[in-house]
Structure formats: structure tokens, C-alpha cells
Amino acid sequence: MSSTDFDKQPDIESVLQPTTSAETTQERIERVKSQIEWQPNPDKSKWENLKDSFKKIELEEIDPNLTAIEKIAIKTARTPLKRRLKNRHLQMIAIGGAIGSGLFIGSGSSLSTSGPAGVLIGYLISATFILCVVCGLGELAVEFPVSGSFTTYANRFVDESFGFAANWNYVYGCSVSVPLEIVAAAITVNYWNTPKKYTDAFVALFFIVIVVINLFGVKGYGEAEYFFSGVKVLCILGFILLGIILVCGGGPDHKYVGGTMWHHPYGAFIGDTGAERFKTIMSVFVSAAFAYAGVEMTGMAAAETANPRKSIPSAAKQVFWRILIFYIVSLTLVGLLVSKDDPRLVGNSYYDSASSPFVIAMVSHGIKGLPSVFNVVVLIASLSVGNASVYGATRIMVSMCESGHIPKWTNLDYIDQKGRPLVALVVISVLSLLSFIATSSKEDEVFTWLLALTGLSAMFTWFGISLSHIRFRHALKAQGRGTDELCFVAPTGLWGSYYSCGMIAIIVCLDFWTSLWPYKTAPNAEDFFESYMSAPVFILIYLGHKIWKKNWKFFIPAKEVDIDTGRRETDIEKLKIELAQEKADFATKPFYYRAYKYAC
Template sequence: MSSIEEEKKQHIVTNVHPILSGDVMSARVENVRSQLEWEPSPEKSGWENFVDSFKRVNVEEIDPNLTIAEKIAIKTARAPLKRRLKNRHLQMIAIGGAIGTGLFVGSGSSLRHSGPAGVLIGYFISATFILCVICGLGELAVEFPVTGGYATYTTRFIDESYGFASNWLLFVGGVSTLPLEMVSASITVNYWGTPKKYRDAFVALFYVVIMGINLFGVKGYGEAEFLFSAIKVTCVIGFIILGIILVCGGGPKGKYIGGTMWKSPNGAFVGNSGAERFKTVITVFVSAAFAYGGVEMTGMAAAETENPRKSIPRAAKQVFWRIAIFYIVALTLIGLLVSHKDPRLIGTSSADAAASPFVIALVSHGIKGLPSLVNVVICIAVLSVGNAGIFGTSRTMVAMVEMGHLPQWTHLNYIDKRGRPLVALGVMAVFGAIAFIAASPKEGLVFTWLLALTGLSTLICWFGISLAHIRFRAALKAQGRGTDELCFASPTGVYGSYYSCTVIAIIVGLTFWTSLWPYKTAPNVSDFFESYLSAPIFLIIYIGHKIYRKNWKIFIPASELDIDTGRRETDIEQLKIDIAQEKAEIATKSFITRFYYWLC
């Protein structure tokens, strides 16, 4: 038996990475981390330090004798990204990514197509499986805070072909998000009667702001997102308070509203028969996925977090509850204040602020001044989502190069001494230039197809996260390991991930039905691909990769999965002691305190 084979055999027994022992691997990763703590040299001029900061951080070569999976695990574990994000940044990054045009504007389309009850059903069911997705992602992100986050987990724990297809879908959707959001912002300013010829000027302004923020590195991104999200959350809370007052009859018109919008002639649902109502409710799920999209950013940011073991579990649970409350309460009030038959909900596009149910609710009930303020917040929301899109997609590109899903000659994994993926940011800047189509007559067509590229991709991404969590738990069991060695075990467990996978699969299947046979519209190719384009793209890439690699396995066998490389905590025995001590301390608390720790 060769020395390499002997070392791989030893890996099964000792549960450390083959070739490198746990101590050696930790030392080499720490060597990379020490390079990250780059500071300007007092012996150099300011210009020299500025130029020096853009130089690439070099890391050691990977042992060529390792397998592809082993190389990927090491590369993504030691990528030289800065660890500057704190818990408050993580909280706001996830909230900021999820509270955007999907809530402020897109919810109006959902209300028009399904009625107030249909909106609540779709968003509530979506919230239940998103809880399971985020908890499973939190468990993986705490154990493996690696480059690319969930973009890496699908390749590592499911199958290379699945990861390849999923990552390319994330890449296509990500590079579409930036121009999509900037075009949205340019449409939003139409609320104040801005001439269309000035749209490119607004695109240029938003373009410079978003790219400038990301050039300040992860710390600049975190601070900007913290500010953006604080503004959005304040707006939603303010609307909830005002909405309750209006529903109770405390508005300028002094009329009690209550549940009148749910009664005839408006009604709680759209459609006359049960089948028609069911079909309209199904259409809400894709809109809800687009609106909730961004909550998974906690997993993407794990590699750049100071203490993922402490920050990510709280962020994963608290962010879910905050967003669910914001959405469910706000949309309940929207359904009470705005009729789903209101013609203003149609708007000129899915980014038209005049079609925002938040703006319509305030205008309809005699509130002056605040509609313009909400419109400003919508512009900030658009910037925030575009900002999060650059952050997530640039890190995805780095991971894709490390995993071999993008060619090395692209240098998209270039990370400078300040931890910025410069080449990836440059690619995002190039694709962002598509947004200058805003002043063109073809703007609406471009916007529609950019939106189509991001449609189902969020649901497919969430399915991959939950499936990766299921496979990770299967690997623990197959290799004689237990959840007692985990820093954070998902409160919803592996059954929660099974639930989310099942519900998402059902939604994707039913969406195929509603896309092929839309409500009140004859079947047509255009409508089908506008809502279902992401699914065939995923299948084509997945099957194509299977054929190219001649890899016919659906899953990597659980016994062969590497569940050690890339872990932030390398001393498993000490970790078990620490976790047991923490649990013992929590057990001494009151029931309310213990329940809060479990919930939040």
C-alpha cells in the first residue's frame, strides 16, 4: 500500500484531513489568515500603501495527489477573505437582502392576482419552510465557514454535477440582479415625474454608489448594509403602526375599515371556483421566494465573520422571525387597506413605485407626504438588494473558480490584501452596465427577461441548501459521528430539511402547471418562460455536466463525504466540552429564558 493510501486510510480512523494532520492544516490556514491582517506600512507613502493593497494574497499550492473533492474542500476553506463582519452586520445583511422591492412593490402584484387571503397563505407557508432552510444553513455555515457558503455546500455534500448546475444558476441570476435592481431604481424615480431621458443619469448614480461601497471591502459593505437595512426596518415598523391606526378608523378620513376589503364585492380570493383560487394562490409562491430571497446571505457571509459560532446561529433564527413578522403583519394590513381590484396595482412594471401597495394604502386613506418618503425607502431598498447581489455573486465566482466550475485563466478568484475579490467585482461592474438600457424603448423587455432569469433560481438554491444539510447529517451517521460535536445543531433538525425539500419540490411542480396553463390566459411560450426559465436552464446544465463527466451517481456516498476539512473548530473533544458546559449553564435558567435561547 502506498504512503498516500495509508494516510487516506488513517483519515477514516482519525477524522482529520488526509495528507495534512489537523494541527498542520490549522497552521497552514492560520498562515493564510495572518496574511489577511495586512496593514499599511509606515515606511511607505500613502500612494505606495494604496497600490500595495491591491496586490494578490498568495497561498500555498495544493498537493496534486489529492482528489478533486479534497482540493475543493481545502481551497474553499482557506480562501483569503477578511473576517470583519460582526453579529449586527449579519443581522442586517440578511434582513436587508430580504426587505426590498419584493415586499414594497412586488407584493402588489401578488395581491392583485390572488387576493388578500391568497397572499397570506402563500407568504406564510413560504415562511415555514424558509425557517427550516435557514436553520439547516446555519448549522452548515457554523461548521464550514468557507468561501461561497451555500454555493460550496451543494458540490461538497450532494454531487459535483448538482453543485455545478446550481452555481451556474446562481451566477446567471446574480449577474442579472445588479442591472435588474438599478433599472428598478430608475423606474422608481418616475413617481416624482422624472423625465425618461434622465433615467441613465440615475442609473449612473446608483452604479457608482453600489460599486464604490463594495470597493471598500467587506467592512464597508457591512456598514452600508447596516444603514440601509435600519432605514427599511424603520419604514416597515412605522407603516405597521400607522396601518393599525388606519384600519381602526384613526386616519384623516376617520372611517373604520376593519375587514371590509375581504368581503363582497372585493373578496378574500381571486377566482370563482376552488380550482381557480388554488391556481392563483400557487402563483404567490414564486413572488414570495423573490421577496424573501436574501435571507440566505448569512451563509454566504460566514467566511468573513469574526466569530461564526456565536454570530450565525442567532442571526439565522432571529432574522427569520423578524422578517416573518415584518412580512406577515405588513401584508395583513395591506390586505385590509387596499382592494385587490384597485387598478393602480397593475402599474407600468414590477418596479413601478406607483403600484406599491404601501404607497397606494397611504394615498387612498388621505395621508400626505409619507407616500414620497416610502418611495425614497423603495429606492434605498433597491440599492440594498443590488449591493447584496454584488457581495454574494462575487463570492460565488471565487468559489466557482476554486471548485473548477469556472476556468482558472479568468482569475476570478483573485483576492487582494484587503480581502476584496477584485476581478469578480470587475465582472459585476461589466454586467451592471446592462442597466444603462433604462433610457431605451426596449427597457421593459430587458427588465422582464432579467427578472425571468432570477425567478425560480431562489427556490432551487433553497432546495440545494436543505438537501446539502440532509446529506451532511447522513455523512455524520454513516461515519459513526453524532450531532454532539456540532457547534450549532439546527432546531428544526434533519426532518425540517426534508420538509423544506418536499414543499419546494411541490411548489416547483405546481408552478410548472400554472406557467403552462395560466389563470385566464391561453397557454403561450412567452408567459411560460417568463416564470419558469430558471428550471430548464438548471436541468440542461445538470444533465450536460453528467454527460461530460460521465458521472452517473445522484449523490456522493455518505461514507465518502469529507466532514472535517474547513471546520473553524479543529479540536472536536474540546468543542464537545465547551458545548456541554454552555448547555449546562442554559439549563439553570428559567423556562422563559431557555425558550428564548431555543427560539432566538
Template sequence: MSDIEKQVKSGYEDASSITSQHVNPISSPTYAFKTSTNKWQSFKDSFKRVEVEELDPNLTEAERVAIATARAPLKRHLKSRHLQMIAIGGAIGTGLFVGSGSSLRTAGPAGLLIGYGISSTFILCMICALGELAVEFPISGGFTTYATRFVDESFGFAANFNYALQWLVVLPLEIVSASITVNYWGTPKKYRDGFVALFWVVIVVINLFGVKGYGEAEFVFSIIKVTCVLGFIICGIALVCGARGNYIGGTYWQHPYGAFVGDTAGARFKGTMSVFASAAFAFAGSELVGLAAAETANPRKTLPKAAKQVFWRITIFYIASLTLVGLLVSHKDPRLIGSSSVDAAASPFVIALVSHGIKGLPSVVNVVICIAVLSVGNSAVYACSRTLSAFSEQGYAPKWMNLEYVDRAGRPIVGIAITSIFGILAFIAASEKEGEVFNWLLALSGLSSLFTWAGICLCHIRFRRALSAQGRSTNELSFCSPVGVGGSYYGLFVIILVFIAEFWVAAWPSGFKQMSPSAIAESFFETYLSLPIVLACYVGHKLYKRNWTLFIPASEMDIDTGRREVDIEQLKADIAQEKAELAAKPFYVRWYAYAC
């Protein structure tokens, strides 16, 4: 047994935790503490910190981080049904229901589909890469921790800070969105504070139930969102085919509407490029299945299915629904002009139903939009609190902040508290400056997701490089990305192109010749504020640590600590047996196993 494995094991062992010599200390961490028979006392005790043995001070920084994140005392209460619904419907939110209206207005129906279609390809590659890494390393912090282990310490710091800040900002944004959404029914503005408080309390209470509360809530929220989108698709197909007595077909793609916005090829191209920012916002959260791996009972079985189901979510819920939106709503519809992530009346889904005389359903869609923003707010607290905990475990936060504090119920309670307190910013909904504050908060999250996805692809590339450099192969992996390492290269390349395109759109927006320099600068930073923040984190950490290496050498990379399956030979035998059993089954069973 290596020194690292001994250290991990010593951190877990107590009188009751190791019951057999075959127990894997990394995969089955348990911690001893007395429980009271009194329910109130047990509830109070659940907030007490789980104590783990101090790490050996002689360990290197890389070894310390690997062990600390591998043995984080998070509860593994997420089941297969939770993870699959998070994968299928977890990322469906206001970006799809409302934000797509802005993209339709600026790019047209064809530009909308091209932007989302290209985005979906690198999202799929990223999810497959993340699935491979998360199955092998279901550790605290997930992909933000991979950045530290597989790329570079400074890159890891920037990735952690960026991801935590993204979700920290998203929480008040979504609560404000939910509070304004109720205006659809004519709710007086004076009640907005009350709705802000209501939504904030609901989100915080859900997360106080721990990962099980998050999983159950997302399971229910995702079912509602998926049902709504499927219902819209069925209704939309009927309307396009003339169910209301008026055949629509491709009317809004033809003259005088047009498939694109703009009179010149350059204007049409720029309009299409502007869709990527909206698509990034809509797809944000697709990576949450990887973050949840550390709290999943059996990631080797559930994560591959969840990763593959992302393809169907993209195809059915995004591409199909947005195709119908482009067929049912004109990009010149004046109701789209006010499109933003908080104006539910500008939702193209609602406009499509209202325009074609469907009564009742617009209110149903609006209720689902409220549920969607609650779902995203719920995910924001979950993701930010876990990222802050991993941020501290990797040594990036001051010790006095206690961000790595995990209580006996498996909740990173300090991270939950910080995220929840920041969510109180949602009370800007009652301010006259609400729009300005909202726009700048949105700018902070801006392209953050793209940085995260690029980082995941890079981590996968570096992991595969380490396997090769250390004379090992993909045969020892429980799950290999269906698109391989080539998919990660493709995803990283396309995301870099998107950054370049977005820089062009931000620096020279449509009609910039008529804009003042201050208006151009404001427009640029509202789109691209994430870039200077990430660069400042990366360069600042390099200067502070005086670490000038670009990548951790592949031959020195730790690709073992944190694995739940530590017996590689047994794992290979299990995988071979599973493949043999699957090969003996009928074709349709094998096809379903491959696709789903």
C-alpha cells in the same frame, strides 16, 4: 495530523502567521506581505493578489476543493451586529414593497397570505439547515460549495452557476428599478441615465471597501428598511381600527371584493399558486447570512442568532405588513394593474397610505424603496463575486479567467469587476425596448432562489446522512437546526410541490384559451426559464465529466476539512459548559436565548 490538514497548514504558514502551536490553520489564515507607510502606495498594493502555496498535485479532486475553499484568504470583518441586521432586514426589498402588489391583484388578500405563509415555512427550515452547516463549515462559497462536497460534483456546478447567474442578473434589474422609482416625483425620463450611473457608482464604491464596506452599508440600509416597515405596521393598525374616522376592519375581504380572486375554486387555487413566484423573489437573499459566514469573526456565536431571527423577520415584517396591506388595499384597485418590480407608484404600501389620506409618508416609503433596491444591488455584487470566486476554486472555471483572485484587502476583485461590468446593462433604462429586456432578465433569475433553497435542504440531509454513516452524532455540532433534519425534508418536499404548481401556472396561465400559442410560450419561459438552464448545467457537466453517480457515498464524504473548531472533544466540553451556564439562568433569559 492527516495529509489534508498538513496541506492546509502548509498553505498558511509563513514567518509571522503561525505564532503558537495551538493556532488552528483553518480558522486563522494570515498571509505575509510587506506594507508601505505611504497611503497611496498602500492603496495600490491592496489590489495585489494574496499568494498562497500551491496545493499538492497528488490530492484527489475532492480534497483539493475542500482545502481550496477552506483556506480562501477572505477577511473576517463581519461582526455580530452586521450579521444580525443582514438576517433581519437584508432580504427586504422591492419584492415586498412593490412585487407584493401584483400578488394581491392576482390572488386577493387571502391568497396573498396563504402563498407567503407557506413560503415562509420552508424558508425558515432552509435557514435553520443553513445555519447548522455554515457554523460548522464557514468556507468560501458557503452553500454552493456544500453542494459539491455533500451531494455531487455536477450538482455543485449547477448550483454554483445558477446562484451566480441569479445575482449577476439582479444587479442591473435593481439599478433600473431604482432609476425608474424616482419617476414617482415626476423626474423627467431624460435624466434616467444619470440616475442609473449614480446608483451604479454608489454600489460599486461600497463593494470596493471590501466586506467591511458591505457590512456597514447593509447595517444602515437594514435599519432604515426595518424602521419603515415597523412604522407602516403601526400606521396600518391605526388606519384599520378607524384612526381616520372610518372603521375599515375586514371590508376588503368581504363582498363585493372577496378574499380571493376568481369565480371558481380552480381559478382561486391557480391565483394563490401564482403567489409563490412573487414570494420567491421577495424572500431572495434570505440565505446571504450563510454566504457571509466565511467572512464572519465568530460564526459559532453569531450565526445561530442570525438564523433564529429570521423567524421574527418573517412573522413581523412580511406576514404582519402584508396582512395590513390586504386590509387597506382592494385587490381590484386599478393602481395595482401596472404592478411590477419597477413601478413604485403601484406599491401597495404607497397605495394604502395615499388611499386613506396620509400625506408625506408615501414619499418617505418611496425613498425607502430606493434604498431597498440599492441594498439588493449591493448584496448582488457581494454574493455574485464570492460565488464566482468559489466557482473557480472548485475547478469549474477556466484558469485564465482568474476568478479566484483575492487581493490583500480580502476582495475577490475579479468577481467584483465582472459583476459590476454586467451591471452596466442597467443603461437599457433609456431604451424603448426596456420593458422586454427587463422581463427576460427577470425570467433568468425567476425561480433561481427556489433551486438554491432546495439545494441547501438537500445538502443538510446529506450531511446528516454522512454523520450517521461514519458513526458520528450531532453532539459534536456547535449548532443544531431547531427543526432538525425533518425540517429539511419538509422544506425540500414543499419546494418540489411549488415547482410543480408553478409549472402548471406557467403552462396554463389564467385565460390561456384566449391566448395565442406564442403568447403562452412566452409566458411559460418568462416564469420557468431557470429550469432548463439548471438542467442544462447539470446534464452538461455529467456528460463532460462522464460522472454518472447521483450522490457521493455518505461513508466517503469529507465532513472535517473547513471546520474552524477542529478539537471535537474540546468543542463538546465548551458546548456542555455553555448549556450548564444557560440552564442556571432565569426562565426569561433561557427563553430569549432559545427564541433569539
């Protein structure tokens, strides 16, 4: 469709019936949402009100003459999810939301396969492009706090086929992540020598806890993550303090550790040649991607945040400090305290919850009592990430049904009076029953498979976010508009998104090489698909949609991209004046205040 044809399409402001001629599309969307805010009927019993709260919210019909892309933009913008996440919820989700078994347990696999220096290199390189991804996402989420967030952006700014693949990739990743985290939680319980026959009961308990939290809606999710994240943050800070003491010889054994784990006979790397060491470092990126997965959750929560313009920029910028303190510093200490050859690490001969390198560090240096406390935190972290995965998967399913990527008859866009995506929650709950594989004697192999499958899934999600940001900026320029109308401009800029796309593409290609010719083993199908299965799945979904829809373009032309529908700030000229005034006021603040706000 040419730009001329696009201009001839029906005015989007005719989608909903206006109350006044001056009412904008976004104001109409807000009016509809305010009209459908459900309140209990005082004339009915509590039981009747409870039943009514599960009824579906019915919205006004959309103008059938609109194009498919315009319909998707309107539907995702007006989804009746409740805006009940407060700033404190979003800040805590940003600080500790993604800390889970990927860091506490999965990092042990990285340490055993690449050494302490290899772990730091892999995690540091990953951190550089992830920071660019999150800043770009923050810019988009502030402007377009819509249902589905970053996967919806792929539909609007990149291409419908790419959006289709990105949606399914994220649902697939979250669907795998939920049973993975429940399995990790069940494994953690084994630390206390819990009889195997009780594994089913623990899996069922963890499953019920996650489902019940999400039944309380977005407020339940926010409060649970506020508590979970607070516990995880305190635990990591406590371990960092303890780790420094142990490295300096202040532990019960009074043994000075220093950098001995980096030297003979241990060594900082695994592999005798540069090529071998390169391969082992490349293997870190998959587990690092899983450990970092969830950093994008602040963008997902934008549609249910009371004031994304104020809270999301701060949450996005805090990712840098979270990665630096919680990942890099803690893993540096782990590499100083735990040998890469320790048989208790994941990836070596022995496997249970004690394989967490954080626990090994404490046990190996004579710390008693704290390892049990830390395992409780590992358990909480697993439930936290599983809870976030259910939240993310259900929101994406709603968006996919609204976008036409899932058949309407599935009713996955069912949102009840309390703003809960009930049908999507039922579906993800059924898929989560896969977690009962924890009762299998092969639970360690299952954990490794799920970990590998989820890692590359996160890579494709981040690639889609950065590509959407690039296309959005190009659309602004092509339509004669600039960043002066944006409430938040990504500190990493457009080139940051180019960098993240390039790095992710390079890593995915190199991972193909290391998966096909793994370190110290001959090429084999099991190792390849264990590490690389999500890549061909993503490509097949993308190409399949292209063929099915006969959609042969790679990108939506920049002049045709819709950069207005879904914005909460609709009066651009008024917004520019407000932003200019805010910048002028900010310039009068003391230097230390401006420095703090720029960084946090």
C-alpha cells in the same frame, strides 16, 4: 471510489507544511491567513501602498496528489477573505437584508393576481419551508464557514455536478438581481415626475454607489447593510403602526376599513372556481420567492464573520420573526387597505413607482408627505438588495474558480491584499450594465421578466441548501458521529430539511402546470418562459456537467463525504466538552432568558 480507496488517499493534513507535528490542518490554514494579513508599509507613500493593496494574495501550493474533492475543500476553506463582519452587522443583515423591491413593489403583482387571501397563503406556505432552509444553513455555516458557503456545500455533501449547477444558478440569479434592483430604483425616482431624459444619470449614479461600496471590501458591505437594513426595519415598523390606525378608521378620512377588502364587491381571492383560485395562488410563489431571496445571505457571510459560532445561530433564528413581522403582518395590512382591482398595482394597466401597494395604501387614505418618504426607503431597499447581490455573486465566482467550475485562466479567484475579489467584481459590474434598459419604454415588461427569472432561481438555491444539510447529517451518521459535536443544531432538525426539499419540489412542478396553462389566457410560449425559464436552464447545466465529466452518480457516498476540512473547531473531543459545559450553564439560567435565547 469506495470507502477503502478513500482511506488510501493522502492525509489532508499534509497539504500545508506544518510548523509542528501537532498542528492541525485548520490551524495551518489560520497560520497562512495570519501571515498574509496585509498592512501598509510606513516606508512607502500612500499612493504606493494603495497600489500594493490591489496586488493578489499568493497562497501555498496544494498537494497535487489529493483528490479533486479534497482540493476543493482545502481551497474554499483557506480563501483569504477578511473576517471583518461583526455581530451587529450579521444581525442587521439577518433582520432586514432581504427586504427590497420584491416586498415593496413585487407584492403588488401578487395582490392583483391572487387577492389578499391568496397573497397571505402563498407567503405563509413559503415562510414555513424557508425557515427550515435557513436553520439548516445555520447549522452548516457554523461548522463550515468557507468561501462560497451553501454552493460549496453542494460540492462536498451532494455531488459535484449538482454543485456546478447550484453555483451557476446562484451567479445567474444574482447577475439578474443587480440590474433588476437598479431598474427598480430608477423607476422609484419617477415618482417625483423626474424627466425621462435623466433616467440614464440616475441609473449610472445607483450603479456607481453599489460598485464603490463593494470596493471598500466586506467592511464596506457590512456597514452599508447595517445602515440600509436599519432604515428598512424602521420604515416597515412605522407602516405597520400606521396601517393599524388606518384600518381602524384613524386616518385623515376617518373611514373605518376593517375587512371590507375581503368581502363583496372586492373579494379575498381571484377566480370563480377552486381550480382557478388555486392557479392564482400558485402564481404568488414566484414573487414570494423573489421577495424572500436573500435570507441565505447570513450563511454566505460566514467566511467573513469574526465569530460565526456565536452570531450565525442567532441570525438564523431571527428569520422567523423577520418573516412574521415584516412580511406577514405588513402584507396583511396591505390586503386590508388596498383593493386587488386597483389599477395602480403592478400587473394591472398602470405601472410606475407609485404601484407599490404600501404607497397606494397611504395615498388612498389621505396620507400626505409620507408616500414620498416611503419611496425614499424603497429606493434605499433596492440599492441594498443590489449591493447584497454583488457581494454574493462575487464570493460565489471566487468559490467556482477555486472549485474548477470556472477556468483558472479567468483569474476570478483573484483576491487582493484587502480581501477584495477584484476580477469577480469587475465581471459582475459589467453584467450590471444591463440596468440601463431602464431608459427603455418597456421598463415595466423588463421588470416583470427579471422578477420571474430570479424567483425560481431562489427556489433551486434553497433546495440545494436543504439537500446539502440532509447529506451532511447522513454522512455524520454513516461515519459513526453525531450532532453532539455540532456547535449549533438546527431547531427544525433533519425532517425540516426533508420538508423544505419536498415543498420546493412540489411548487416547482405545480409552477410548470400554471406556467403552461396560465389563468385566463391560452397556453403561450411568452408566459411559460417568462415564469419558468430558470428551471430548464438548471436542468441543462446539471445534465451537461454529468455528460462532460461522465459522472453518473447522484450522491457522494455518505462514508466518503469530508466532514472535517474547513471547520474552525478542529478538536472534536475538546469541543464536545465545551458544548456540554455551555448546555449545563444554560440550564441554570432563568426560564425567560432560556426562552428568549431559544427563540432569538
